[in-house]
Amino acid sequence: MRVIEVPASLDYRNIDILHARAGAGETDPVLFDARRLRWIDPNGMLALLGAGRVAGRGGARPRISLPTSAKVAGYLDRMGFSRAVAGIFHSAPPRVRRRSVRASDVLLEITPITTNSDVHDVVDTVQSRAGAILSNTLRYPPAAVVQFSVILSEVCQNIVEHADGPGWVAAQSYNWTRRLGRHVAVIAVSDLGRGFRASLADEHSERFGDRWGDATALEAAFLLGLTRFPDIGRGQGIQQIRKQVARWNGLLSIRSGTARIADTPPWSQGPPLQEGLRHFPGAQINIILPENSGD
Amino acid sequence: MTDPRHPPGRNGFAIDVGALMRGRLSVPNVNLVTRPTGRVVRQAIEGELARAGSRVPVSVIDLTGVRVLDFSCADEVVAKLLLRYLPPERPGDIFFLLRAVEEVHGHAVGEVLARRGLATVCDFGDGEFRLLGPATAEERAAWSVLERSERIGAGSSESLLGAGGEALLQRLCERRLAYRHRGGSASALSALARLPSPR
Numbered sequence: 001m002r003v004i005e006v007p008a009s010l011d012y013r014n015i016d017i018l019h020a021r022a023g024a025g026e027t028d029p030v031l032f033d034a035r036r037l038r039w040i041d042p043n044g045m046l047a048l049l050g051a052g053r054v055a056g057r058g059g060a061r062p063r064i065s066l067p068t069s070a071k072v073a074g075y076l077d078r079m080g081f082s083r084a085v086a087g088i089f090h091s092a093p094p095r096v097r098r099r100s101v102r103a104s105d106v107l108l109e110i111t112p113i114t115t116n117s118d119v120h121d122v123v124d125t126v127q128s129r130a131g132a133i134l135s136n137t138l139r140y141p142p143a144a145v146v147q148f149s150v151i152l153s154e155v156c157q158n159i160v161e162h163a164d165g166p167g168w169v170a171a172q173s174y175n176w177t178r179r180l181g182r183h184v185a186v187i188a189v190s191d192l193g194r195g196f197r198a199s200l201a202d203e204h205s206e207r208f209g210d211r212w213g214d215a216t217a218l219e220a221a222f223l224l225g226l227t228r229f230p231d232i233g234r235g236q237g238i239q240q241i242r243k244q245v246a247r248w249n250g251l252l253s254i255r256s257g258t259a260r261i262a263d264t265p266p267w268s269q270g271p272p273l274q275e276g277l278r279h280f281p282g283a284q285i286n287i288i289l290p291e292n293s294g295d
Numbered sequence: 296m297t298d299p300r301h302p303p304g305r306n307g308f309a310i311d312v313g314a315l316m317r318g319r320l321s322v323p324n325v326n327l328v329t330r331p332t333g334r335v336v337r338q339a340i341e342g343e344l345a346r347a348g349s350r351v352p353v354s355v356i357d358l359t360g361v362r363v364l365d366f367s368c369a370d371e372v373v374a375k376l377l378l379r380y381l382p383p384e385r386p387g388d389i390f391f392l393l394r395a396v397e398e399v400h401g402h403a404v405g406e407v408l409a410r411r412g413l414a415t416v417c418d419f420g421d422g423e424f425r426l427l428g429p430a431t432a433e434e435r436a437a438w439s440v441l442e443r444s445e446r447i448g449a450g451s452s453e454s455l456l457g458a459g460g461e462a463l464l465q466r467l468c469e470r471r472l473a474y475r476h477r478g479g480s481a482s483a484l485s486a487l488a489r490l491p492s493p494r
Binding site: 116119123124127143146149150153154157160232233236237240 | 328330398399406
């Protein structure tokens with residue numbers, strides 16, 4: 001059995017480590033050892049699910065050892081991780097006594113996205129929960145709950161319309177006292193579909209010639225608003241998300257294939273475009289919205 | 296679902312999109328999200344318009360009961376509805392007014408209209424109608440004069456709108472932002488919706 005050690009801290013900054021360790025298409029049974037996990041954000045959770053799904057493509061369903069920390073295990077439970085791993089991992093029995101599920105402190109549990117009906121469910125769910133977090137914690141104006149819902153709707157539709165594969169969405173708010181001195185909301189969306197390059201190839205690869213690749217495809221969608229549909233009304237989702245996230249001084253990044261593209265605010269580090277990364281099947285979208293500092 | 300505040304026989308009648316979704320389309324939470332939902336809603340609106348026939352030239356698309364409107368649905372419902380009724384081969388001689396909540400719907404509608412080069416007249420509930428979507432400064436000025444005047448008589452366009460006023464008025468009519476009467480005068484859509492049958 002191949003053992004893949006899950007980093008003690010797994011969030012949007014280091015999920016590539018997990019992809020690199022997991023590999024793809026290998027037939028050895030795999031164990032994801034998350035016993036030492038101490039910190040994980042929605043991006044990390046979806047990365048674990050995605051890596052598990054990819055590892056299982058070799059034939060044997062992978063196993064996962066859940067965190068020994070009661071706090072982390074309880075948090076994963078509240079985020080719906082235990083439910084989400086069913087069908088992906090042979091999960092080990094929980095090592096800790098679970099606390100009762102308290103959905104009220106979760107912005108959006110891990111939610112599978114396969115149909116438009118799932119998108120409606122996400123929007124319905126988040127509206128009843130996001131208002132207080134956006135107004136009281138992030139100090140956004142009252143109408144922000146609508147814009148936040150629209151962001152979620154558009155990123156989830158990206159899975160249904162373009163990925164041609166299963167996906168998940170999750171969101172949570174955190175107090176980044178040490179990292180940023182502010183609260184943030186983190187939205188993670190991930191799918192194991194065909195990725196941006198394959199989605200756009202038929203319609204757009206020819207015009208880019210030799211330059212066509214994962215990075216070019218991301219630039220085409222992210223910067224130019226191109227989609228596989230010839231209709232001029234298409235492709236607005238990502239463009240509008242970029243504008244709204246920028247208004248809130250947030251971070252938006254999309255990882256697909258061997259590249260990542262990002263709109264990076266001053267508080268965050270990272271290049272706008274990275275190439276030559278370990279291949280990631282599908283796409284992973286990360287959105288971080290910081291508390292309004294009133295600047 | 297037509298709005299009872301606008302009974303048949305008047306020039307304007309409203310389609311309450313929220314009521315349409317809750318009623319005929321059985322959507323419990325009135326969130327206009329995803330393209331398939333938008334398509335179904337637009338088709339339902341077109342059905343209402345077909346039932347209304349040619350007796351009402353102005354249709355008010357009332358979004359005020361809609362909680363969330365995403366860009367996909369704004370494109371599917373509003374932009375594609377306007378597009379369908381723009382060319383000469385449109386299914387009916389209908390003009391549209393939009394009734395919406397600015398902070399909830401205004402941005403999404405404005406963005407999708409800009410993408411397609413469309414404009415519409417919008418009532419944000421603040422007592423005055425506004426032109427939403429791209430238009431030249433001259434078109435906006437001419438539309439504002441018409442909106443204030445409610446009606447510009449045949450032969451009065453140059454005096455009210457200045458040199459080239461008639462061409463501007465014609466352009467507004469072609470963009471379905473003003474109504475041209477048979478005698479050559481033009482009406483603001485907001486005024487037309489309130490008045491007895493046009494002559």
